[in-house]
Amino acid sequence: MNIQYIEDLAAGQRYGSGRLTVAPERIKAFAAEFDPQPFHLDEAAARDTLFRGLAASGWHTAALTMRLLVDGEFRPAGGIVGAGFEELRWPRPVRPGDELHIESEILEVRISKSRPDQGVVKVRTTTFNQADEPVQVFTGNLIVQCRPAAAAQAEAS
Template sequence: MPTYYEDIEVGDTEAHGSYEVTEDEIVEFAEQYDPQEFHTDPEAAEDTMFGGLAASGWHTAAVCMRLLVETMEKAGWASQGARGVDELRWIKPVRPGDELSIEYEVVEKREGDRPGVGEVDSRLTGYNQDDEPVITWIGLGMIEKRAAGE
């Protein structure tokens, strides 16, 4: 049974994960989308402020987005996509071998102005294997409303 807008409450939380980030994946993603040496060259990365290879923040966001979609599918959310993301922060570098997980909390919901769709804003926090936050954002979700009579 789908989870509609009306079924979601501010304060609802859910945790999900895990996903191991590999060195090969970090380099491959960065070579294609964020080709800075601290993401693409382990040796050169040693001499940067990161002191070693670090995943692109966009890579970290993509991994956490995948985990969020899996969480929403597991919960049966009737997702209709998102209006955007607010307050994106990269808190701590993600390194080869890090195991990521996420937690989200519903922080606000509104009726919205789209017919049949409500707005649900959720704070996502991505964690590494040591339960240290590595990324946060507020997702501006759109969730289908229950049809009349359901």
């Protein structure tokens, strides 16, 4: 898919991704390094917690979502460069064997007044499991480059 400059983007556009399967050993490895809590590290210990079984860290889910974004259909000019989040939530846990995919929806597009070569795109990205149940939802603001002046002039002629 082609790179999308800010001029190519409009509210309501949707972009998808491929799929990624979550292996239990990856859940444990991520948790061991970054979020070492029993419900992320050990099946037996996890059974006696709120999660009632092994669950991926929310931060692991966020990292998996980033991978799906980078490999997905949404290709903003300049890369996926975040300028902050307005919302981040995990409505249900990610479990071993879950197959994740994402859908990103453009909510708002605006050219920067102070930097006319770029703008801000508000995007809601929902990560789904194999049953199409949301496991993560975030609304973020991305910095997206404008089409270079030379390319814009060539397209106009």
